[in-house]
Amino acid sequence: MSSDSEKHAAAEAALAYVEDGMVVGLGSGSTSLIFVKLLGERVKSGLKITGVPTSEETGRLAEELGIPLVSLQDGVQPDVDIDGSDEVDVNLSLIKGGGGKLLREKIVAFASKKVVIIVDSKKLVDKLGAFKLPVEVVPFSIAVVENAIKDIEGKPVLRKEKDGSIYITDENNWILDCDFGLIDDPKTLDEKLSSIPGIVEHGLFINLADIVLVGENRTVRKIEARSK
Numbered sequence: 001m002s003s004d005s006e007k008h009a010a011a012e013a014a015l016a017y018v019e020d021g022m023v024v025g026l027g028s029g030s031t032s033l034i035f036v037k038l039l040g041e042r043v044k045s046g047l048k049i050t051g052v053p054t055s056e057e058t059g060r061l062a063e064e065l066g067i068p069l070v071s072l073q074d075g076v077q078p079d080v081d082i083d084g085s086d087e088v089d090v091n092l093s094l095i096k097g098g099g100g101k102l103l104r105e106k107i108v109a110f111a112s113k114k115v116v117i118i119v120d121s122k123k124l125v126d127k128l129g130a131f132k133l134p135v136e137v138v139p140f141s142i143a144v145v146e147n148a149i150k151d152i153e154g155k156p157v158l159r160k161e162k163d164g165s166i167y168i169t170d171e172n173n174w175i176l177d178c179d180f181g182l183i184d185d186p187k188t189l190d191e192k193l194s195s196i197p198g199i200v201e202h203g204l205f206i207n208l209a210d211i212v213l214v215g216e217n218r219t220v221r222k223i224e225a226r227s228k
C-alpha cells in the first residue's frame, strides 16, 4: 500500500475520536490536511465541532470547508488534537516540524486533553534522528544558536525556500534543520535545546502523544502511550 493510502487510512480512523460539541486541534502537513478534508465532509453532514488550526495553511483549508474556527487566545481547551508526525519512536516520542509548523503544533498539543497522531508506516522508527530535527529560532539570534547547536554536536542548516529565500514560519521566525545523528536520549537533547536563548521551540515532542494511529498495509494499528 502506498504512503498516501496509509495516510488516508490513519486520517479516516482519527474521525472516531471526534464527537459532537468538541473543540478539535487541527494539525498541519499532508496527513493532517487529509483529516481536515474528511472532517469537513462530516461538518457538512451536520457534525458540530469547532477547530483550532495549528497553521495558517490548515486554517485556510478549514475555513474553505466551512469548519468553524476558534483561537487558543480565546481560552478554549481542545478536547482532542489530531496531527501528523515526521518520526515516531517506540516510546511515542516524535520529531515534528518537517512542514515548519512545529511551534503552534506543540502549543496546541500541550493544551489539548488528548493528542492523536496519524502517520503512515514509514514514520515508525527505533530511534529518532534520521529526520533532521527542526528548530525554530528568532532571526536576531541565528548565529548564536547555530554555534550553540554545534557545541552540542549538532549540524544546523538554515531552511530555505525553493527560490533560495529564507523560510519564514507563521510566527515570523526561521528554522534550523539539525542533524544530531540518531538520538539516544531525546529527553536530554530536549533539555539542552530548551536552555539555548533564541530557540523558540524545537520539533522533539516528548510525552505529548496519547495515541498513534499507523496506516499499515490495509489496516490501521493503534499504539497507546504507556503513561504521560
Ligand code: 5RP
Residues within 6 Å of the ligand: 027, 028, 029, 030, 031, 032, 083, 084, 085, 086, 095, 096, 097, 098, 099, 100, 101, 102, 105
Ligand atoms: C508539520 C508537521 C507535520 O505533521 C509533519 O511534517 C508530517 O507531515 P506529513 O503528514 O506531510 O508527512 O510536523 O510541521
